[in-house]
Amino acid sequence: MKEYQAADIRNFAVVGHASAGKTLLCEAMLACAGVINRMGSIANGSTVSDYHVSEINRQISVQASLLHLEWLGKKFNLIDCPGYADFLSEGLGALRVGDFALIVVNAAHGVGVGTDAVWKTATEDGIPKMIVINGMDKEGADFDNLLIELRSHFGERVFPLAMPVNPGPGFNQLLDVPRSEIITYATDKSGKFTEAPATGEWAERVKAAHERLIEYIAEADDTLMEKWMEKGSLTEAELRGGLHAALQKQSFIPVFCTSAENNIGVARLMDMIAKYGSSPVDRKTVPALDADGKECEVTLNGSETVCYVFKTMSEAQFGELSFFRVYSGQVHFGSELYNSDRRITEKIGQIYTLNGKTRESVTVVNAGDIATVVKLKDTHTGNTLCNPKHPVTLPKVVYPKPCIHAALKNTVKGEEEKIASGLAALHHEDPTFAHHVDGELHQTILSAQGELHLDVIADRLRRRFGVHVELQEPRVKYRETIRAKGDSKYRHKKQTGGAGQFAEVWLRVEPQPRDTGVEFKQTLVGQNVDRNFVPSVEKGVTKACEEGIVGGYRVVDVKVEFYDGKMHPVDSKDIAFQIAGYFAFREAFSAARPCMLEPIHSIEIRIPEDCMGKVMGDLSSRRGKIQGMDVDGSFQVIKAHVPAKELYRYSSTLRSLTGGRGVHLEDFSHYEEMPREAEMKLVEEYKKHRAEGNSHHE
Numbered sequence: 001m002k003e004y005q006a007a008d009i010r011n012f013a014v015v016g017h018a019s020a021g022k023t024l025l026c027e028a029m030l031a032c033a034g035v036i037n038r039m040g041s042i043a044n045g046s047t048v049s050d051y052h053v054s055e056i057n058r059q060i061s062v063q064a065s066l067l068h069l070e071w072l073g074k075k076f077n078l079i080d081c082p083g084y085a086d087f088l089s090e091g092l093g094a095l096r097v098g099d100f101a102l103i104v105v106n107a108a109h110g111v112g113v114g115t116d117a118v119w120k121t122a123t124e125d126g127i128p129k130m131i132v133i134n135g136m137d138k139e140g141a142d143f144d145n146l147l148i149e150l151r152s153h154f155g156e157r158v159f160p161l162a163m164p165v166n167p168g169p170g171f172n173q174l175l176d177v178p179r180s181e182i183i184t185y186a187t188d189k190s191g192k193f194t195e196a197p198a199t200g201e202w203a204e205r206v207k208a209a210h211e212r213l214i215e216y217i218a219e220a221d222d223t224l225m226e227k228w229m230e231k232g233s234l235t236e237a238e239l240r241g242g243l244h245a246a247l248q249k250q251s252f253i254p255v256f257c258t259s260a261e262n263n264i265g266v267a268r269l270m271d272m273i274a275k276y277g278s279s280p281v282d283r284k285t286v287p288a289l290d291a292d293g294k295e296c297e298v299t300l301n302g303s304e305t306v307c308y309v310f311k312t313m314s315e316a317q318f319g320e321l322s323f324f325r326v327y328s329g330q331v332h333f334g335s336e337l338y339n340s341d342r343r344i345t346e347k348i349g350q351i352y353t354l355n356g357k358t359r360e361s362v363t364v365v366n367a368g369d370i371a372t373v374v375k376l377k378d379t380h381t382g383n384t385l386c387n388p389k390h391p392v393t394l395p396k397v398v399y400p401k402p403c404i405h406a407a408l409k410n411t412v413k414g415e416e417e418k419i420a421s422g423l424a425a426l427h428h429e430d431p432t433f434a435h436h437v438d439g440e441l442h443q444t445i446l447s448a449q450g451e452l453h454l455d456v457i458a459d460r461l462r463r464r465f466g467v468h469v470e471l472q473e474p475r476v477k478y479r480e481t482i483r484a485k486g487d488s489k490y491r492h493k494k495q496t497g498g499a500g501q502f503a504e505v506w507l508r509v510e511p512q513p514r515d516t517g518v519e520f521k522q523t524l525v526g527q528n529v530d531r532n533f534v535p536s537v538e539k540g541v542t543k544a545c546e547e548g549i550v551g552g553y554r555v556v557d558v559k560v561e562f563y564d565g566k567m568h569p570v571d572s573k574d575i576a577f578q579i580a581g582y583f584a585f586r587e588a589f590s591a592a593r594p595c596m597l598e599p600i601h602s603i604e605i606r607i608p609e610d611c612m613g614k615v616m617g618d619l620s621s622r623r624g625k626i627q628g629m630d631v632d633g634s635f636q637v638i639k640a641h642v643p644a645k646e647l648y649r650y651s652s653t654l655r656s657l658t659g660g661r662g663v664h665l666e667d668f669s670h671y672e673e674m675p676r677e678a679e680m681k682l683v684e685e686y687k688k689h690r691a692e693g694n695s696h697h698e
């Protein structure tokens, strides 16, 4: 494997909304560069980057895939990222280590919520963006309208460097703006093309485009600006010379168009990337923290090694793989590096460059390059590896909080430990999901970015750890409370056989404001009850509150006042007062107009305008209450309160309501009294459950 210097490397993330054609575009690039002889297809599951079982089965990308190729003497490290909302976070690491973002837009669907999301991240990461409109061969692909849409989303500086001459089925000709040529591609998917000068109408169009392009280029370079002011024009050579700087400064956002399916427009896009695209040299320094937590900089030509691990993945054939980018120094096979996040030393074993599952061994990786290393001990996504003598930490990618939940049920006893360690290993690879055992629900709860993400995690658990698990609807944390005051004078007496038990507890309950929990107070006067028994009564009350009274759910927002009672000189004891406290509370509670509360989530939905009607209708059928509506570009943002119960698998619903164009976020908001009917149903279920001899919701 050749060694590459930073200026000859092009690191980029291929990102965008779901199904834009990112994976196929990468496949076409690999074919152009001769990495593969012929292109694979999504339908056959034969592309280089979508090689995981979960990707082949679902025909979508689930993992970011690292690919590489050489074009015009430059090494491209391209990272093909998933576009599905559930897996968009895979792109966050890729955008962090990329020097620019190649944003792919589906010619038939236009800008999607995923396009907006990756645009935002690339902007936050401060890397230039290039747009590719892919699928120009599709029926009705309308380039001019797409350009209008892109400009309305991303600004007037969106500017085409290529235009389709014959869009729609049969598409194989493009106008190459910088070269003023019409490029005609072979229709055999080889990516080969012939060039001819633009003539007639196209010559006019390219002339106009050049004038605009010259302005953009002059804006980014003072000397070119002066020349332009002087002569009113720039030479072809000057124009091309200024392209790189103009792209870096994003004085315009270039748009290309392709048909990845037929390998049209891809080769010239690669030429542009090789000649004018960002290299690591364009980001010579990155911020970091030194060993004392002080801000410092890591420089590309520094002598100390600094790498960022942007992904880890376990593969049957390799074991643990850590994907890293070198920001400074070199990484050698056999060297030792310090993981400054986990404070351990790691020995660098075999280093590989990847093309999906195909690996190639290398012995050294230079600053600016991206590669993978196998079997590090305890290095996870987001960690920095550096010289042990000069520890620094690079800022970590912040992943979105997982907000979609499901319960994990193991269907075969005795696998609990294997499941727990499997989940821990998976979480280290994929920090965008979380898991915990919920003591109240008696369930293992998985939280992820979406339902598909949950399914994929369950799949991985089964396949990699050989356990038997199923996803279930998580139980809802209903609550019980009261709407009125209640009172009880409960006597517990047991005088048959052995030692007797006697206790009498008088207590009152009254409702409290939401979210105040249970307050227990004693207001005993006189000596009817020994104060020693107060903790016993409280214990009994607490037990009753935890168990629930009407529906088996935890009691909240109640004040309990233990104000009097009776005792017996011999038979009164701790256990007797616990029992009396327990039943006194149940009695008082039952007399105080009990009711059930349900958790309400606040959700934020982002959808294209034309889906409003369907989504609003569906929300009202879920007892949703609209809190606000907003417009963000061509998207509508709806905020609403919806009962948690009604939100199970909502992201799938939203996906089907919007044809994959809508996304939502949800979070717990508050508790509310339930509708009577729903409450009755829960109470009935609980009664039945108890009648069957079960004590609790297990």
Ligand SMILES: Nc1nc2c(ncn2[C@@H]2O[C@H](COP(=O)(O)OP(=O)(O)OP(=O)(O)O)[C@@H](O)[C@H]2O)c(=O)[nH]1
Residues within 6 Å of the ligand: 017, 018, 019, 020, 021, 022, 023, 024, 025, 042, 043, 059, 060, 061, 062, 081, 082, 083, 084, 134, 135, 136, 137, 138, 258, 259, 260, 261, 262
């Ligand atoms: N007609 C046509 N179809 C295309 C083109 N590019 C991709 N497709 C098809 O569109 C579908 C999605 O393509 P992918 O390459 O998987 O898209 P993606 O952007 O990688 O999708 P995700 O990674 O799942 O977000 C597949 O069925 C492709 O065959 C194209 O240029 N023209």
Ligand SMILES: [Mg+2]
Residues within 6 Å of the ligand: 022, 023, 024, 050, 060, 061, 080, 081, 082, 083
């Ligand atoms: Mg893909």
